[in-house]
Amino acid sequence: MSIRDEKNHETSYLKERWQNRSEIIPPDIEDFTSKFNEREHLLKEMEQYASENKVPILLPSAARFLQIICRSKKPVNILEIGTGIGYSTLSMLFALEGKCHVTSVDFNIERIKVAREFIKRAGFSVNLIFDDSFNIVRELLSKGATFDMIFVDSMKSEYIFMNYKIQALLKPGGIAIFDNVLFRGYVCNNHPPKYRKSIKLLKMFLSHVKTYPGITTSIIPIGDGLLIIEKQD
Numbered sequence: 001m002s003i004r005d006e007k008n009h010e011t012s013y014l015k016e017r018w019q020n021r022s023e024i025i026p027p028d029i030e031d032f033t034s035k036f037n038e039r040e041h042l043l044k045e046m047e048q049y050a051s052e053n054k055v056p057i058l059l060p061s062a063a064r065f066l067q068i069i070c071r072s073k074k075p076v077n078i079l080e081i082g083t084g085i086g087y088s089t090l091s092m093l094f095a096l097e098g099k100c101h102v103t104s105v106d107f108n109i110e111r112i113k114v115a116r117e118f119i120k121r122a123g124f125s126v127n128l129i130f131d132d133s134f135n136i137v138r139e140l141l142s143k144g145a146t147f148d149m150i151f152v153d154s155m156k157s158e159y160i161f162m163n164y165k166i167q168a169l170l171k172p173g174g175i176a177i178f179d180n181v182l183f184r185g186y187v188c189n190n191h192p193p194k195y196r197k198s199i200k201l202l203k204m205f206l207s208h209v210k211t212y213p214g215i216t217t218s219i220i221p222i223g224d225g226l227l228i229i230e231k232q233d
């Protein structure tokens with residue numbers, strides 16, 4: 001990819017991204033499904049907030065899928081890595097009608113503040129932690145904590161360093177979901193040179209995770225690509 005192509009590509013990506021559109025789903029299909037899919041008014045307001053303030057949220061199509069998983073698995077104890085403005089947090093809470101305990105971590109204080117406000121307006125309570133997730137994961141492991149569901153939506157190039165620990169924090173029968181594993185489709189085809197290192201790490205994560213015993217892995221091409229890990233009972 002030439003520098004000019006790379007620049008054009010990035011500009012067109014950001015245009016889509018700040019409209020909460022994926023790059024792996026054709027825009028007309030995403031617009032159609034987004035109109036079709038019912039969701040709480042507050043979630044729509046958060047989508048608008050993310051678009052106007054250019055903050056990344058879980059893409060709405062992936063959020064609907066996350067809600068379906070929540071309604072079918074009914075996790076009680078949930079860990080979220082990458083709170084952002086709390087869009088995915090509230091998607092899970094609405095799906096479970098608040099009948100769960102969510103611990104959510106982010107190292108961006110401004111986003112935590114916005115998330116806290118939205119969560120308060122929704123009338124739910126969440127254990128929101130402002131810290132680097134690596135510290136919190138280490139602390140949770142040392143306490144012997146375990147979770148029914150773990151949702152990871154942080155830095156994709158760090159997934160490989162997080163993976164073993166996340167699996168250790170999962171209860172048998174639990175489920176972990178990693179967002180952005182297809183990274184705009186770059187893991188499958190050409191990518192701008194500036195992403196070479198993160199794509200290498202992401203690909204390494206995806207090939208390692210498949211070889212672990214006692215888990216089932218699936219990639220679902222929705223949003224920016226979700227990796228689902230189910231730990232055997």
Ligand SMILES: C[S@@+](CC[C@H](N)C(=O)[O-])C[C@H]1O[C@@H](n2cnc3c(N)ncnc32)[C@H](O)[C@@H]1O
Pocket residue numbers: 056057058081082083084085086087088089105106107108111131132133134153154155
């Ligand atoms: C894509 S955003 C999360 C969006 C959020 N799930 C939502 O739907 O609103 C990724 C977030 O991960 C956070 N993050 C990235 N690496 C982190 C780390 N090592 N520890 C804590 N937070 C991290 C960033 O600050 C950012 O807010």
